[in-house]
Amino acid sequence: MSVTNPVPVSLALESGTRVVDASGADLDSPTPWAPAKFSGAEIAATVERLAAAPAPADGRRVAYLVHPESVAHSFAPGIDVSIEVLLPGELTNPIRRNASLVEISIEGSGTVVVDDTTVKLAERDVCNLPSMKSHRFVNDGTERWVRLAYSNAPLLAFLGTSYHERVADDWVPTPSVDGPIDMDEPAEIQRGTAPDVEVSPSGARLRGYEFLVDIEPVRNRALHWPYAVISDQMSREAKDRKRTIMALYNPATERKQGATGSFFVTLSQIPPGHRPRREGPGHRHSSVAINYHFEGAGYSIVDGVRIDWAPGDLLLSAPSWREHSHYPSEAGMSVYTVQDHPLHIGMESLIWQEDLKGPILALGQEAGQTGYVAPRNWDDE
Numbered sequence: 001m002s003v004t005n006p007v008p009v010s011l012a013l014e015s016g017t018r019v020v021d022a023s024g025a026d027l028d029s030p031t032p033w034a035p036a037k038f039s040g041a042e043i044a045a046t047v048e049r050l051a052a053a054p055a056p057a058d059g060r061r062v063a064y065l066v067h068p069e070s071v072a073h074s075f076a077p078g079i080d081v082s083i084e085v086l087l088p089g090e091l092t093n094p095i096r097r098n099a100s101l102v103e104i105s106i107e108g109s110g111t112v113v114v115d116d117t118t119v120k121l122a123e124r125d126v127c128n129l130p131s132m133k134s135h136r137f138v139n140d141g142t143e144r145w146v147r148l149a150y151s152n153a154p155l156l157a158f159l160g161t162s163y164h165e166r167v168a169d170d171w172v173p174t175p176s177v178d179g180p181i182d183m184d185e186p187a188e189i190q191r192g193t194a195p196d197v198e199v200s201p202s203g204a205r206l207r208g209y210e211f212l213v214d215i216e217p218v219r220n221r222a223l224h225w226p227y228a229v230i231s232d233q234m235s236r237e238a239k240d241r242k243r244t245i246m247a248l249y250n251p252a253t254e255r256k257q258g259a260t261g262s263f264f265v266t267l268s269q270i271p272p273g274h275r276p277r278r279e280g281p282g283h284r285h286s287s288v289a290i291n292y293h294f295e296g297a298g299y300s301i302v303d304g305v306r307i308d309w310a311p312g313d314l315l316l317s318a319p320s321w322r323e324h325s326h327y328p329s330e331a332g333m334s335v336y337t338v339q340d341h342p343l344h345i346g347m348e349s350l351i352w353q354e355d356l357k358g359p360i361l362a363l364g365q366e367a368g369q370t371g372y373v374a375p376r377n378w379d380d381e
Contacts, residue, residue, distance in 0.1 A: 040312020
């Protein structure tokens with residue numbers, strides 16, 4: 001007689017390890033967090049508190065915005081969002097991290113120094129910080145500088161591999177490379193002589209270990225997306241037929257379509273005066289989306305729950321695999337969305353369901369949402 005969906009049995013071993021017998025048990029299903037919102041007023045109060053505090057030894061006034069279901073300091077599973085404040089004349093100590101970082105300037109301006117590159121961030125500008133590049137922040141303006149910083153450090157911490165180090169002021173960055181690193185090894189085992197052999201008709205290959213330790217580098221620099229420039233590329237008047245959503249693309253991410261290897265960033269810009277979209281079914285995806293609203297107003301519906309938003313609000317608007325849809329009012333909206341879409345492409349775990357009665361697509365592995373043409377002209381519906 002068969003047993004339906006048995007409970008896995010855990011057996012402790014003398015070594016301290018365990019064996020879990022899960023024969024016949026169900027595989028894991030999505031366990032998304034609930035949507036969550038930090039209001040603009042709460043963020044503003046946090047900024048005031050940080051600005052009033054003495055500068056720490058490393059120069060970083062920072063506060064994490066933490067989801068109620070988090071056991072660490074993340075705002076979404078694997079993602080943290082922090083508020084960082086620098087007063088005029090202040091700067092942070094230079095550090096390196098193996099995290100993937102996106103910075104959005106939300107008040108004031110300043111300079112990001114990344115290795116030997118400088119990026120001047122004005123309000124609403126965006127930049128990326130590549131992994132293991134020395135970086136520091138300098139407020140060389142006359143007003144305080146406030147940023148939202150997004151990173152995948154909670155995911156790295158879960159993996160036990162989150163790393164950072166202080167960088168000396170006389171740090172000399174590693175020269176940028178455009179091809180394989182020249183390893184200090186005898187000529188006979190240089191990568192150029194490493195075997196690379198097809199071993200089956202299906203295309204499987206056997207490669208020398210050199211390929212694992214001398215991976216082709218892709219040049220990844222700190223990039224700057226000035227708001228004044230990207231906003232001008234998009235819809236600015238009702239019914240002007242220009243794009244209402246576009247991605248801030250870093251060519252180093254290649255097919256992952258990201259601003260970093262972990263995150264894409266999109267700007268959605270719907271000007272005032274459009275006819276509000278009527279409510280209807282939403283869509284869902286395995287990547288999570290975090291929206292920072294800085295103009296306009298409206299609401300989102302996440303698994304049947306309405307969440308209103310206004311300028312300054314930060315919203316976990318699309319927890320993994322929850323149905324969601326967004327409804328800007330006649331005031332329109334301007335919003336930056338940070339989503340761990342590229343990470344899922346790299347892990348081959350990105351699933352997407354645009355029509356909840358339709359197929360579940362493995363984006364990056366098969367044809368995706370083909371036939372999509374922007375902008376979505378809701379006035380035409």
